[in-house]
Amino acid sequence: MKDNRNIFDNMDDNSVGTISDYFPVLTDKEKDRIFLMSEKKLNKNISEQSIENDDVVEIENYSRPVWHRYLGMAAAFVIAVIGIGGGGYLMHSMKKTAPEKNNSEIVTESATTVTQVTSTNATVSTTTTTNNNVETVTSIVTIFTDIPNTDIATENNSDQYNNTSVLTETTTTPISQDTGENNNDEDLSAIADEILEQYPEIVKIEMGTYYSDKTDAIKFKYQFDNNEITYYHIDPNIFPDMDSLKSFYHTMVTPSSNDLTLFGPEYTSDELPEGSMFDDLKLYRYITYDGKLYGSQDASDISKFNTWSQEPAVINNVIYDGDEAIEFTALKSHTMFNYETSSLGMVSIEFRLEKDRSTGKWMISSYHYAN
Template sequence: MRDLKLGILDRADDDIIDRLVPFSSDDKKTKKRILAMSEKKLAELQSGSETASNEISVRGVEQYRRPMWYKPLSIAAALVFMVGGVGMFTFLNRTKGNQFNDPDQNNAAVTTEAVTSETTEADTTEMQTTEAVTEAVTEVQSAINSHTFEEMKSIADELLPYWIEARNLYSEGYFEKNGEQLKIWSSHFNKELIYYKLKDTRFTSYDELINYYSTYFIDPVSKFYCYKIDGDDTSVLEYDENIHGMIEYKGELYVHEYLTPTVPDYSAVTPISEKSSQVREDSFGWERDTICQPGDEYLGGSGEMVAILKMEFMKDDDGIWKIASCQASSTEKDTFYAESGSSIEE
């Protein structure tokens, strides 16, 4: 067996060494260190093997004798290539690992997490909104179910007469024109204003009137406005730019001579249509439609008209149903039946 000497590389041409540059460091010390390791590895691999012939015969061409250092140099180059390959593989793995720690990648992860968080929060908000709407609808439906048509109709029929009464309090029938009067000179209007004393024994003063109608109205004060005269001096109204519908004088109530038309007692007239609206646990709307009574100057005064009363009822703090508001209007029968989709009654 023959030991292969790699020392020949020390005497090799520069082009031989340059071929190893791609596989080694630029540092000369590093080159020598790699070469020494290659020699050691080669010696271990070649120990115990037979001496190989350095001559290769090829037919058809002239014989060519490779240099003695060719084979060990090839083996050394292969080893250097392997070492460089392992190093490159390790470097690529590190690079690949660093890609996952790249700031852009981290930012993308944070952004994805933020978007996911926002999406989850948006989904949660949408879910809460949906639940709130569902709960509100359920509450309304529950209120509708708890207030039957008959119950709401009963409340409307019971309270409607008190609205009609309060509405007619400023009309003839609740006082006597030939009865006691209160005359007030108005310099603003340059005329004498006449007020008639109410003859209702249920109340004489404004406080008594409010106390009485508070049983039936949520806010009777907004329904009835009264100007109170302190003492007996009516001259306080001489330059007043307003004509008050009701005044209190010496604890008595008086209404102005410019009276409003009387509204017939439609609570006693059979309705042609009734329906509820905006039903809640503590309130609901009610529409009551009837044929206008003859002589009704307020809503039309003709049997060819339909009187429409739109009322709202609410519970007070004690849970008692009262009148919140009422609006009276009228329309022609043909128009009413066309809008309601019903046929005209004969």
């Protein structure tokens, strides 16, 4: 495989996109470093351009008519009065229409939308809060009035405005039980968190560290590296045979070509005596030997899954069939103990989850590290 370094040379555009999506490589440190370099280059370029254009730089003073300022202030005042009055009226109405408090589980969700109306220099920020089936809409109107009289064109013009008045408006309306689009991510995140509880079991099966009996072992040689490979007898009380192991695994993970190297064939001691060269090119994790189930452990993998992060899974790439989500990815971090450095490391894994259409059950179809 010396030539393997060339197999990824000159990938086409689509493949490059796929690789960057599935196998992001840059660490936070590298990202910060490169971003800083980009910003420096951008700033350098801007300052160079301004030096080159010295002969054409001219600041033209523009005097805004004074009445504009007073008009703006008056408009702000009118909106503030309407808002406060309206808010008071709606608060009063809310008291009348608010449902009685009960002991049922409280569900709270928030969605904020910000609309910037540049022509009037006003920003409307709307926050929707749902609590016990009551939707509360809070609108914050921010008016920008103190516009400088001298306008000098700069790249960053966001600092030209100062907020002078803030108005809040609250309306209360009952909503239906139906979960909206904002609920979906929370639901899927909860689904993902529940499914991912099984991940340590999946790792145990894939790494071959599942309930094996160390006293009952058989050894072979692997023809590629001539290394010894040891298979341990899997506790028959847990998994009596290959089918039971496979069935259990597929309650969590959808069948894939990964199965080809996980679940091996059946051998007898006559055809494959202990100590002989393993005649199959594949390195199976599990084999059946003389009717008993054996598994090889990945001794090299000494870093172990520790605990999931407390943060909920981040949901992306949701695919819907009508209104029903049938596939999505969930990003979740967990700690791993590194025995070499005797420290805990944090890794993020992106899982793809698919809904089994026949049973309605969510299953993991693949996963990969996302650094």
